[in-house]
Structure formats: structure tokens, C-alpha cells
Amino acid sequence: MSILLLESLPENLRSLILTRDLQPGEVLFRHGDPVEAVYVVQSGRLRVVHHIGSDHSVVVLVARTGESLGELALFAETFTCEASAEVPSRVLLYPKHALREALRLHPDLAEDFMRLQARQAMQLRSRLALRAIPSARERILEFLQANLPPGSRTVTLDRLLKDIADDIGLSPEAFYRTLAALQKQGDIVRHGRSIELTNRIAS
Amino acid sequence: MSILLLESLPENLRSLILTRDLQPGEVLFRHGDPVEAVYVVQSGRLRVVHHIGSDHSVVVLVARTGESLGELALFAETFTCEASAEVPSRVLLYPKHALREALRLHPDLAEDFMRLQARQAMQLRSRLALRAIPSARERILEFLQANLPPGSRTVTLDRLLKDIADDIGLSPEAFYRTLAALQKQGDIVRHGRSIELTNRIAS
DNA sequence: CGCATAGTTGACTACGCTCAACCCTGGTGG
DNA sequence: CCACCAGGGTTGAGCGTAGTCAACTATGCG
Numbered sequence: 001m002s003i004l005l006l007e008s009l010p011e012n013l014r015s016l017i018l019t020r021d022l023q024p025g026e027v028l029f030r031h032g033d034p035v036e037a038v039y040v041v042q043s044g045r046l047r048v049v050h051h052i053g054s055d056h057s058v059v060v061l062v063a064r065t066g067e068s069l070g071e072l073a074l075f076a077e078t079f080t081c082e083a084s085a086e087v088p089s090r091v092l093l094y095p096k097h098a099l100r101e102a103l104r105l106h107p108d109l110a111e112d113f114m115r116l117q118a119r120q121a122m123q124l125r126s127r128l129a130l131r132a133i134p135s136a137r138e139r140i141l142e143f144l145q146a147n148l149p150p151g152s153r154t155v156t157l158d159r160l161l162k163d164i165a166d167d168i169g170l171s172p173e174a175f176y177r178t179l180a181a182l183q184k185q186g187d188i189v190r191h192g193r194s195i196e197l198t199n200r201i202a203s
Numbered sequence: 204m205s206i207l208l209l210e211s212l213p214e215n216l217r218s219l220i221l222t223r224d225l226q227p228g229e230v231l232f233r234h235g236d237p238v239e240a241v242y243v244v245q246s247g248r249l250r251v252v253h254h255i256g257s258d259h260s261v262v263v264l265v266a267r268t269g270e271s272l273g274e275l276a277l278f279a280e281t282f283t284c285e286a287s288a289e290v291p292s293r294v295l296l297y298p299k300h301a302l303r304e305a306l307r308l309h310p311d312l313a314e315d316f317m318r319l320q321a322r323q324a325m326q327l328r329s330r331l332a333l334r335a336i337p338s339a340r341e342r343i344l345e346f347l348q349a350n351l352p353p354g355s356r357t358v359t360l361d362r363l364l365k366d367i368a369d370d371i372g373l374s375p376e377a378f379y380r381t382l383a384a385l386q387k388q389g390d391i392v393r394h395g396r397s398i399e400l401t402n403r404i405a406s
Numbered sequence: 407c408g409c410a411t412a413g414t415t416g417a418c419t420a421c422g423c424t425c426a427a428c429c430c431t432g433g434t435g436g
Numbered sequence: 437c438c439a440c441c442a443g444g445g446t447t448g449a450g451c452g453t454a455g456t457c458a459a460c461t462a463t464g465c466g
């Protein structure tokens with residue numbers, strides 16, 4: 001989550017960290033690539049997708065500034081998913097072997113890492129749970145509520161609507177349509193890229 | 204995954220491990236319960252479900268003999284999901300604080316635990332990916348292939364069909380129907396509780 | 407100014423869900 | 437030993453809704 005990992009890092013590891021810049025759409029790693037590093041987003045936004053069958057895929061994670069990706073592959077040989085930039089981005093590279101060594105030597109670091117893994121897994125669960133909601137209407141409301149800043153009733157969408165649609169497993173059309181319907185029914189109010197949930201929807 | 208955790212355990216922790224027996228349907232922990240332990244299935248089978256909204260839920264994990272559950276909550280205060288037995292089961296209880304202490308002291312143990320977490324996360328991803336397949340037919344085929352023992356073309360279903368349907372996110376009826384259709388089309392052959400994939404479906 | 411891509415809306419279709427009836431099995435009790 | 441019952445499994449009919457295809461508008465960028 002936080003860039004904590006970096007700050008609490010032993011000196012010798014910190015010096016091994018490289019960076020890489022990516023253009024929108026550029027791929028950081030793809031399925032089958034050998035795992036050489038774990039990544040932290042320094043700026044921008046990456047998405048990790050998992051492919052299945054031959055023509056289906058799911059968004060497994062969206063990593064924003066300060067968040068990490070690829071840690072799941074730390075103990076694997078190759079990646080099983082694909083990561084690409086949604087916007088111009090810069091990532092930090094934590095070399096796999098050095099990181100593993102550091103995890104053995106520094107219990108605090110290891111504990112942070114385990115926390116990180118747990119958080120990631122919880123996010124996966126939330127994603128999975130969201131998909132369990134069949135109705136587009138309910139799923140969108142649940143998504144909006146989940147993304148509400150604490151104490152606020154307004155969520156700001158900083159991504160393309162079609163990317164969000166993809167993210168929550170709806171076709172873009174269904175997403176647009178249902179947003180429009182929610183607006184018309186007075187459940188939400190849209191001003192530009194921010195959406196306000198009316199009190200009728202209070203969780 | 205494996206009971207590895209137990210065997211490689213320091214003596215003082217091993218002596219703290221209790222067991223608990225559960226009847227089918229009996230709940231091991233539910234949403235909101237304080238986390239006191241992490242569990243390993245010694246015999247039987249448990250399911251972990253995550254609730255969302257007020258009337259939807261997903262199966263997040265099915266833990267069989269030797270597999271663990273609840274590790275994700277090791278660094279949390281309360282459980283965010285619910286675990287119950289599908290069949291008569293016995294679980295081992297690893298006390299939370301003792302386990303965390305042990306993880307700090309034994310790098311090998313910590314590494315095993317991180318591997319375990321990674322494996323769990325990958326399973327979650329696979330679940331998520333499965334849900335991304337909209338067609339019942341394809342989803343079932345994918346599920347069957349994923350559960351094929353290596354080198355074999357036959358998968359044996361040791362659970363109730365309706366539980367499996369629930370697991371993969373289909374209504375029982377849709378599941379039965381589609382199995383029947385696959386049978387009729389010659390894509391699978393059923394003898395009792397085992398299903399053979401015909402060569403036509405070779406991945 | 408023009409092109410590419412996002413966003414929006416309409417019409418139609420397909421497929422999974424729901425409800426309902428029914429069979430079949432195993433277990434229990436009289 | 438049979439009657440009954442409960443729950444899983446199976447099939448049918450009909451409906452609702454999300455996906456698809458398509459047309460069109462809006463927006464940003466060269």
C-alpha cells in the first residue's frame with residue numbers, strides 16, 4: 001500500500017532499486033515473463049489483468065501511487081498475469097532476490113510485507129464479492145459506496161468510465177445506461193467526473 | 204496448503220495448538236468475530252464465504268484437509284468473512300499472537316507463510332477470473348479443466364452439485380442443465396460422480 | 407479543421423435466473 | 437417391511453436484464 005516498504009528498507013537494498021517509466025498502454029510484464037522484481041508505483045496508475053480461456057480477462061488490481069504490484073510473484077518463477085500502465089507512470093523495481101534476502105534478515109520488513117499481502121488478498125476478495133452481485137444497478141451502487149472517501153457522499157472518478165466498467169465487470173453501455181438511470185431516479189447526482197450519492201442510498 | 208506449517212513449527216508453538224470439531228453447517232467464525240487464531244483443516248472440508256450488500260455472498264475459499272483458512276486475518280482485529288463446515292470436520296487452531304511471535308523469530312517459517320499467502324491470493328485470482336466468463340458452458344468447462352488431476356481427463360466431484368454451482372457462481376438449475384447439455388453434445392461423459400472430458404475439449 | 411476515441415442512447419437478442427413440478431435416494435419410525 | 441419424509445437432483449416454462457450491434461454526439465489533440 002504505502003511506500004512504507006521503501007522507507008523502512010535496509011540501506012544496501014535501497015541502493016539496488018531502479019525505476020522505469022511507462023507510456024499509457026505500455027506493458028510492464030506479461031504472462032510467462034520471468035520474475036525479476038517486485039514493483040511499486042511511484043507515480044501514475046497501472047492495472048493488472050489476468051487472462052483466462054482465450055478471450056476473457058479480469059482486472060485483478062489497479063495500483064496507484066504508493067501501491068505495489070507483482071509481490072504475489074515474489075516466490076514464483078514467472079508471472080501469471082499482465083500489468084500495463086493506464087496513464088503515464090513511473091515504477092520502482094525491487095530486485096526479487098535482494099528483496100527475499102532482506103525479508104529473511106529483517107523481521108519488521110517481513111511483517112510489513114505480510115500485511116501488504118493480506119491487504120491485497122482482501123482487495124481481491126472485495127472484487128470477487130462485487131462480481132457476486134448480478135444486478136448492474138446494485139453492483140454500481142456497491143462500487144460507489146466502496147469508493148466513497150470516509151465521511152463524504154461524493155466519489156470522484158479519475159479514470160475513464162469504460163475502464164471502470166471493465167473493472168467492475170460490466171459492458172461500457174450497461175454502465176453508462178445504469179448511471180443515467182440512477183441519475184434519473186434521483187439516487188445519484190453527477191457533476192462532471194464526480195458523483196454524489198443522495199441520502200436515499202445511505203448505506 | 205500443506206500441513207508443512209505444522210511440521211516446521213517451533214516446539215513451544217506446537218504445544219499451544221488446540222483442535223475443534225465441527226458438524227456440517229456449523230460455523231467456525233463469522234463476520235465481526237475477534238481473531239484469536241488461524242486454522243488448518245485436519246480433516247473434512249470448510250468453506251469461507253464473504254457477504255456483500257445484504258443478500259449476496261461469494262465463496263472465497265474451500266479448504267480441504269491440510270489447507271489453511273483465516274491466515275488473512277492474522278494481522279487484523281476481526282474477521283471479515285464467515286467460515287463453516289461443509290462436512291464433519293476437525294480443525295487445528297494456531298493462536299494468533301503466538302504465531303505472530305514465531306513468524307518474527309523464524310525466517311523459514313515466515314517464508315513459508317508468505318508462500319502460503321501468495322498461493323491463497325492466486326486461488327482468489329483464479330476464482331475471480333472464472334467469474335469473468337459469462338457463459339455457463341464455458342465457465343463450467345474451465346472449472347472442470349482447472350480441477351483435472353494432472354495427466355488425467357477425469358475429474359471426480361466429491362461435493363454436492365449445488366455446492367459446486369454456488370461455488371462457481373451459477374444457479375443449481377443452470378449448472379444441472381448445462382452439464383446435461385454438455386453430456387448430450389458429447390463434450391463430457393458422466394459416470395456417477397466423475398466427469399470425463401472428451402478429447403474434443405482438449406485444452 | 408479533422409480525426410480518433412470516449413461517452414450516450416436505442417433496439418434486439420440471448421441466456422441465466424426464478425418458480426414450479428417431479429423423480430430419486432437415503433434415512434427414520436411405526 | 438413398508439410408509440413417510442427431507443433433501444438433492446432434473447427438467448420445463450417464462451421472464452428479465454445485461455450484452456451486442458449500431459448510430460450518433462461530445463471532446464480532445466494534431
